[in-house]
Amino acid sequence: MELQEAIRTRTSIRAFKPDPVPFETVKELLEIAARAPSGTNVQPWKVHVVAGKARDELVEKLLAYREENPTDTAQEFDHSNKRVEPYITRMRTLGKEMYGLIGIPKGDKERSWEQWGRNYKFFDAPVGLIFTVDKDLDARSWLDIGMFMQTFMLAAKERGLDTCAQGAWNMFWKATREILNVPEEEYIICGMSLGYADPDDPVNKLISEREPVEGFTTFHGYAEASVETA
Ligand SMILES: Cc1cc2nc3c(=O)[nH]c(=O)nc-3n(C[C@H](O)[C@H](O)[C@H](O)COP(=O)(O)O)c2cc1C
Incomplete structure (x- = not known):
């Protein structure tokens, strides 16, 4: 697979x-991802990989914790992102499309809770x-x-x-933190699922929208661009 094909065909897989x-x-894949650039080559990435019994244990304990502490959703780091336009519309569009594909109607709290919980099973x-x-x-x-994460995801895609x-x-x-023994000196910032997509699951049919280049780029010094946008 060519790099550009991997870029264009990668989508977030949720089954x-x-x-x-x-x-x-x-x-x-981790070795390849570590070729990603980093400012002054500090290579700040740290990764815990879970598979087999360790994965199952994390999933089981995390889901149990979530059931017991359903409102303990605040991140440890600053997460004061304001929900403003145009971001809010993009976020809602994604949610609408995804829940539409799965057939979860708006306001169905029980099924939404369950679907969100699939994150903690790594889908x-x-x-x-x-x-x-x-x-x-x-x-x-x-x-x-x-x-690092995007490099990892593209390298994975290239391998099917x-x-x-x-x-x-x-x-x-x-x-x-407790289950994986993550030191207090580190934030847990993201997770990632890795595996083979289930092509029959409707949730994987989702192709998310993208804004056109003109929507997020200001071209300076390109005569062609100013003619086109004039
Ligand atoms: C940093 C980051 C965090 C994300 N978190 C989640 C998540 O918790 N659950 C989920 O289902 N998708 C998550 N996604 C996937 C995004 O929803 C997805 O990348 C976006 O809708 C664009 O779709 P695409 O990846 O299929 O192109 C995340 C993506 C990024 C980059």
């Missing part, structure tokens, strides 16, 4: 087949990744980790594997 992913494959993927970052590092390192990045894992972090 996986149980087929395992070999240790060597995961390790190689049945055989491998889960939990990304952490040293609390001492600032936003620049978080950018680096984003690049699928992924879903999961901010959901920065909630209920107290339980994850």
